[in-house]
Amino acid sequence: MSEEHYVALRPLRFGRQELQPGDPVPLEPGRDYRLMRRLGQIGPAHAGFAATPQNLSTPAFTQGQRVVFIGMDGAHSLAAFLTRAQASEDDAEALDVPVGAAVAAVQFEDDPNPVVVRLDSLLPEQPTLRLIEDLGAQSGPASLWQEGSLVVWVNADGAPQLMTFEGLDNPGDVQSARVRPLAEDGQPHPGMQQVRLEDLLPGVPATRLLAFEQNRVAEAAATHAQASEVQLALVDKLEERITFLELLVRAVRENGEVIPGDFPAAEQLAQNGVETLPGLRILVDGEQGRANLMALDAIGASRADKILAAVTALAPADPPAPEG
The missing domain is CATH 3.40.5 (Ribosomal Protein L9; domain 1)
Incomplete structure (x- = not known):
């Protein structure tokens, strides 16, 4: 046999x-x-x-398509995809792949000669460059992909969904990540999902994108005088949700004094990414403070009231009113 x-x-x-x-x-x-x-x-x-x-790990590129080459050290370069081929003995030795493995010929912008590279080292030009540009714009260390940070997943049809980043699926494979959708009010905690890292964008661009969609929906509703009350209610609900998400992103990213461990619901606040007192005040200030707290995961009415009372106790007393 x-x-x-x-x-x-x-x-x-x-x-x-x-x-x-x-x-x-x-x-x-x-x-x-x-x-x-x-x-x-x-x-x-x-x-x-x-x-x-x-097609999940090695996208199908067309001849002349612009791609991003990611080197073994993580450095990236733009290139034009030429063709897909099988590794010769020389290619296999140079790229550390088996003979006959799938490889690609590309042309870099500063080199007219075709270069053979590993096929799994290529990513589509977009949204890869948007992701790289946003990472490069960060002023601090690359904390963008910490567990619990907010990201937006752009699925295959372009619809955005706000997610919580749970970690890389495999630290050695930067193309795969684990995310979890935000919990809806009164609904059980959603399960984990596995997505491509190249389909994720940071939380701040996420809120901008969602706010843009909200404005687009509002403008469309304004042009239709016969818009039903149901449609208007959906727009209002979406606007409230966007406002809350923008506050939450600001609260998560706010620096300052860390919330003490004995503070009411400190553990639940940390699970939602709110870890500093200045960040917590961003959420509780204003008429919607209690509603904002209750919109968080695992924060109900009782915990929200205790948090509000504790924040009020920390605030400096109002100065006495002038006499006369």
Whole structure:
């Protein structure tokens, strides 16, 4: 019986090699491949290539399309995609990939000669450049992708959804991240989702995008004199939600004195990303302060009242009114 050939079904370390989905698995005498098959790490070559979602990890680029090349050190460069090919022996040795693995020929802006690169080192020009530009504009350390930070996920049809960043799916694979949708009032805590990092944008651009959509909806409603009360109510609800989200982003990013551990609902506030007293005051100031607190995850009416009372107690006393 001839030996069966396998391909990797998921990122896999095999000896000194780092295999990607679809890469051929070396055949070594004496190695038992049955456990790897039961774990779903490898599969028969004829089935593996058909079952591997290549388009999720290696997008289909067209000739001449502008792409972003990400080097092994994380540095990036713009290039034009030329063609997809299979690695020759020289390519395989230079790029540390198996012979026959998928590679790409690209042309960098400052070099007229085609260069062969790993296919998994290429990302679409957008929204990658928007993400890089926003990261570069941050004045402080790269805390953008800390657990609990607000991000917006732009799905395949362009609809934005505000999420909480929960971490990279694999620290060695910067293309995949775990996120969780914000909990709706009275609804159970939503489950975790796995998305592509290139489809995420930071929380501040998220609120700008959502605010733009809110304004667009409001303008459309204003042009239709026969807009129903239901439509107007939806616009008002969306406006309130946007206002709250903008306050929450400001509160999460506000620096200052850290909320004491014995402060009412300190743990629940930290779970929502509100960790400083100045940030908390941003949420509670004004007529909607109590409603803003109750809109947070795990903060009900009772906790909101205790938080408001504690914030009031911390505030300096009002000066006495002048006599006469």
